[in-house]
Amino acid sequence: MDNYFDLTGKVAVVTGASSGLGADAALAYAKAGADVVLLARRAEKLDTVRVEIEKTGRKAIAQACDVTDEESVKSAIGKILEVFGQIDILLNNAGIAVRGGVDSMTVEEWDKSFDTNVKGIFLVSKYVIPHMKENNYGKIINIASINAVVADKSDLFIRHSYNSSKAAVVGLTRGMAASYAKYGITVNAIGPALFESEMTSGTLFKSEEFLKGYNYSNPTGRPGNRGELNGTILYLSSDASSYVQGQFIIVDGGSSLV
Template sequence: MNNLFDLTGKVAVITGASSGIGVQFAKALADQGADIAILARRYDKLEPLCKEIESTGRKVLAVRCDVTKEEDVKLAVKSIIDKFGKIDILMNNAGVTSIGSVDTLEETEWDRIIDTNLKGVFLMSKHVVPHMKEQKYGKIINTASVCGLIGSKAIPLHAYNASKGAVIALTKGMGTSLAQYGITVNAIAPSLFESEMTEKSLFQSDYLKSYNMLCPAGRPGMTGELNGAAIYFASDASSYTTAQILFVDGGWTSV
């Protein structure tokens, strides 16, 4: 029987790959056989991951890219196509968060969150989708969040809520209209996972204690617990799955 999760011969692009979930996604897809392009604004942070993936025998390309700038995105996509000849999988993972209510947020902070979390998905998809249409095949996986579906009484995350809710809606729109070209578009929506983005805010003792009490699993997510979702959406196991949002949240959105 064929291994539906085998990614040998596929080329995967992961944005926001300098830390946290992006690093996990890159390793997970490489472990399944994919060659990897890792993108981030902080190019120096990509070097350790680059070496780790290369040690597994996979080809890897590190690219400095600010996903909020279209020229950066265009150049990054060109460099990936020049090296690998194609892009099979795009993981739109670059993201930032901000604590703040609509009545206290500065406009510049609102723009920073929306530009990275939403505009970044738009720009990367804009410049990758034509290549996927041409080859009549593609897997796009967006990183959403439970915060795109529900709010938080304890900590206001209004800009983040707005950006991730929009990512969910964009995923559904893209998934339905691009299916005719052999392109699936889905999203992974995590709840609380430890990362560079959350360790100094949501992982503080008071919030974490409250989260653990309310979450059915009784704890936040751990390293590697998003890998199965990423591999499923990136592989041919999900060939008839599109415009779907998979909440990997320990049951958080069901209570």
């Protein structure tokens, strides 16, 4: 039987790869056979992930990159192509969550959300897609959030810029998918619910009230565990999803059902 999830010979680029879901996905790519490029602002944290990937026998490079800065992105993608000569998979994972409602946020806080969550995807994709078009092949996966379609009424966790920026990621994904399918490029988005990560461990996971409510309303009765997002990421990154285009797959243990 063909192994449609085999990524041998592929090069995967992961943004926001220094910790959490990004680091987990990078290691999953390596275990599936891909060489991996790690992008994040904190180069020192990337080296830890790089060492773990190299233990699998795959190649990895760690490259400091600010996805909100065009020159930083352009330089990073240029270096990747110099080293590997190809980019087959792009996981746009870098993201932030800024708390606050429209009546309390500053313009700077609002812009920060959109700069990272939306502009970051635009900039990295801008410099990767021309290469994918030349090769008539590419897999782009954008990490959105369940909060693109589900909001929280609690004042403790109101995040209007997060809701709207992640909804924008879904819209951008659909637009890119329709435009670039003819070049052999698939573009899809994933909407995780609550997973423990660097972003959530210091906020949502510290609130017993929030976790109690989340676990009660979630059919599985718990947040996602580390690694439980990897299967969906690998599916959308492999030939198993060759006819899947412009989709938004929610990985939430059933939270959005109830």
